[in-house]
Amino acid sequence: MKKIYCLLVGSLLLSSHLTSAQTLAEKTKGLQKFAGFFPFYWDEKGGRILLEIDKLDQEILYVSTLPNGVGSNDLGLDRGQIGQTRIVKFVKSGPKILLLQPNYDFRAVSQNADERKSVEQAFAQSVIWGFKAEAQEGNKVLVDLTPFLLRDSHQIGDKLEELKQGAYKAEETRSAVFLPNTKSFPQNSEFEAVITLTGKAKGREIQSVTPDPNAVTVHMHHSFIQLPDAQYQPRAFDPRAGYFANEYMDYATPIDQPIMQRQLVRHRLQKKDPTAAVSEAVEPIVYYLDRGAPEPVRSALMEGAAWWNQAFEAAGYKNAFQVKLLPEDADPMDIRYNLIQWVHRSTRGWSYGASIVDPRTGEIIKGQVSLGSLRVRQDFLIAEGLLQPYEDGKPTSPEMLKMGVARLRQLAAHEVGHTLGLYHNYSASTKERSSVMDYPMPRITMRPDGSIDLSEAYGVGIGSWDKRAILYGYQDFGPKADEKAGLQAIMRQTLADGYVFISDADARAAGGAHPTAHLWDDGPNAADELNRLLDIRQKLLARFSEKALAPGQPMAMLEEVLVPMYLLQRYQVEAASKEIGGLYYTYAVKGDGQTITKFVEPAEQWKAFAALMRTISPRELALSEELLAKIPPRPVNYGRSRETFPSRTGLTFDPTSAAESAAATTLEFLLNPQRAARLEEYHARHQDQPGLAAVLDKLLATTWRSKPETGYAGELQRLVNALTLHKMLALAAAPQTPVNVKALAALKVEELKKQLEKEQKSAKDEGRRATAFAALRTIRQFEEAPEKFQPAPALPMPDGAPIGDDGCKEF
Known part of the structure; x- marks a missing residue:
């Protein structure tokens, strides 16, 4: 065995x-x-x-x-x-x-x-x-x-x-x-x-x-x-140029030089003849469009993406950037194809541009753009609300589709820009649409007869800042030229021409300070544009009707078209709020001559404050009785969504909740703890700068201390008053709020408390007495435990930006 x-x-x-x-x-x-x-x-x-x-x-x-x-x-x-x-x-x-x-x-x-x-x-x-x-x-x-x-x-x-x-x-x-x-x-x-x-x-x-x-x-x-060969030449990163950076720590760097190394992220591109003013590329950059994109989307995407060739032409290249339809037998994931793909989702969402990058050098090996297919439908919806084109016996306006297609062209150019290595430039909209890398608000104008003009809703062609950025990132200086000196010359001219690059961190923060760095804004001055939009919005809402609804649609669907019209000012509100306690600054480099920091002028801040106060006035928040009578409860299979206003009245459309979501957003931006802290700091350093106390006094004068309204307007006024108190208490209670700001906010609440105690006893209007009673109760809750106090949250706005939290965020 x-x-x-x-x-x-x-x-x-x-x-x-x-x-x-x-x-x-x-x-x-x-x-x-x-x-x-x-x-x-x-x-x-x-x-x-x-x-x-x-x-x-x-x-x-x-x-x-x-x-x-x-x-x-x-x-x-x-x-x-x-x-x-x-x-x-x-x-x-x-x-x-x-x-x-x-x-x-x-x-x-x-x-x-x-x-x-x-x-x-x-x-x-x-x-x-x-x-x-x-x-x-x-x-x-x-x-x-x-x-x-x-x-x-x-x-x-x-x-x-x-x-x-x-x-x-x-x-x-x-x-x-x-x-x-x-x-x-x-x-x-x-x-x-x-x-x-x-x-x-x-x-x-x-x-x-x-x-x-x-x-x-x-x-x-x-x-x-296979990794790229060693012929690619990395280009030094410059924070003013608008490019993403490839970063690493180089321990072989001399002690007197920075250990952190940064290179531009960009494609490889070389002229066949570097000495020529204009030359073809050794190998052009070619992007391929998803065959699944239907017409007229396909043509719009190809045209918009191809705008970038204008920038490469300005940098001395001939046909260096090309857009083609993806070959039938090609695998979209194949590394050899730069791709623009048309992505379907269950909800509208972000579009974004991503790249596969060589970690050694920053060379882009493949650019890949993802464009959400539902985005164009939102632009079409906005155009329906603006134009209200559905009138019996009259042909439907083609302007809605034109606006949607114009946005697609701009969107394709924007996302391709990311895959060329470019950041967002959120300051570009203040210099006449100088970059497709900004987020564009549709430019809405009103003709003398009151009709809406969308002929310039979105820009056409690549921007002037984009050309300067491509020149910096892709200029071929030739083997004998001094590249460092050439890049410095390009940057000096860019700055001399008045271009400023300001990107995401400065624009997205709720307490942002930069007065020109905004998403989906327009015009050189945020407050002026807010007032202009409010004027247009007022006229739009005054005549808003079922003409905004396509034939055969349930009348309740009028709310979907109403939402972007009622909230037409939402992004410009955020822009205007940054004027208050604002600080202009640049990504200045020592000796480049740029303005490093500069306070926003007090007059500009107060102008922005007045525009913001207009957004919370009953006159701006109210909807006409005629319109409210045309929005019934939702029919079966047409339920509410995050695209519609929240409602506190059950099945019925709730105009007060719509007003609450709009007014609360203005107050949240205005009374942001970081903004409040800057107001106090800047006022302490320069007495002519508005301080938090002055801002709170003017806010209370506009709300609680203004002349009482009656009826529907009175209901909205009391709503805004309550929201104002809640936001002031939240400012006083927030852990991130500095001690001096907490003290001032609490003081102003105490002053308001004395007024409310009198009002609760003497006000003739029962609604106003009730509001004062509830406000006093809320103040007592705060006084009992300030560090634990959390006011009831206000209703949020319906989603405006594409739904979700990631990626390149589009309006």
Whole structure:
């Protein structure tokens, strides 16, 4: 028995040795071979991909993408979404093959190998995956790539759990290689898999977009890409130029130089003849449009994206930027195609531009634009409200479609700009639409007869700042020119021409201070534009009727068209609020001559304050009785959504709640803790600057201390008064509010309290007495525990910007 056991063990060992000694040819016999950057084999019977690794220890680029998404902007898992871009290499250790990611955030750019090694050893690297060699032949190793492909590489499960949609994990029995999009080319190998994540659905969002929310099936794509050659020349980053930065710490930098290195993120582009004023490119930048975009969308997107060629022409290139229709047989995820894709979601959402970038140099290898298909419908809806074109016996105006198409052109240009390396420039709208990288408010004008003119709703062509930015990022100075001096000359001229670049962090903050950095604003002066929009809005609402509703639509749907008209001022309110306690500044570099910082003039601040007070006046908040009579409760299958006003009156349309959401937004911007802190600081430094006390006094004079209104106007006035008190108390109670601001806010509440005590006893109007009673009760709650006080939240505005929190946010 012992002898038989020994023979059996020996037989097994010999069998194992023979298996491991198999050649690649033996192991892949009968399998379908795909030649290319990484040769691989398809095992139809086993459903496996066997990868032939012939580039051990050679760095390559690895990118994972999501070719088939989830379809919800709220979840942020769109079709075509690019995952992390990594430099990796396959490293062999005995029978194991490790996919190792070096740490390129920390480097020593040096010819000294020991210096480079010291940095490599100082910081952690990451092994992304481990393989077992199936066969080996010289420097070639065969591994089973299938488990690597069938994992949740896009970390969808983590994201769904984070968003409280449920706990999900990739299930191998419901996942498989997707061979049609698994290919290999000379410089890239592409792999795709159908991945099913299973779990118990909990969230509304995931349930709304999946046939079975407990099984979420998507596609995940993997690209192994040859790194670009060393001929690309990185360009030094300049904070005034408007480009994204590729950043890393270089420990080989001399002590008297910055250790943090920053390079522009941009495409490779060279002139065939660098000495010529105008030259064709060695290799033009070509973008390909998704074939799924229908007309007239397709033509609009191609035209808008192609505007960028105007900027490259201004930089001395001929036909260097091109837009073409994606070839029929092309895989959109193929790294070789810069892509503009038309993305469908269950709700309107953000469009965005992303890029695959070489982490070593900042070179863009692939630009990818995602445009939400429902966006144009929102522009069409806005145009319906502005034009109210549906009148019996008259043809429908073509201006609505024209406006939607004009916006698509601008949107395509904007998102392509990101994939060329450009940030947003939110200061451009103050210099006559000088950049498509700003967020554009449709330019609405009113003719003498009271009709709306949308002929200039959106700009046409690339902006003048965009041309300066492309010149800085893509000018080919030639091999003998002094590039540093050339770039400095370009920047000096850009500044001399009056262009200023101000981006996201300065424009998006609720307590933002920059008086020209706004999203979806228009005109050189925020307060003037707010007043102009309010004038137009007033006339629009005065005549708003069922003419804004297409034939056959339920009358209740009039509310959807009313929302963007009633809130026409919403973004200009935010812009005007930044004038108050505002500070003009630039991304100045020492010695460049720009204004570094400058207070906003007191007169401008008070002008902005007056415009903001206008937005909370009963006259501006009220809707006509004639219009209110035309909006019935919602019919069956036409329920409320976040696109409609909230209601405190049950099924009926609630105009008071609409007013609450609008007025509360103005007050939130005005009484932001950061703004209040700046008011106090600037006033302390310069007595002519408005202080918080003066602002609160004027606010109370406009609200609680103004002449009492009656009827509907009185109801709205009391609503605004209550909101004002709540926002003042919130300012006094917020943990982030400075002590001096808390003290002033509490003092002004105490002064108001004395007025309310008198009013509760003496006011003849019962509604006003009731408001005073409720206000006093709220003040007492605050006084009992200021640090714990939280006023009841006001109703929010319906969504205006595309729904969601990520990406490039469009109006």
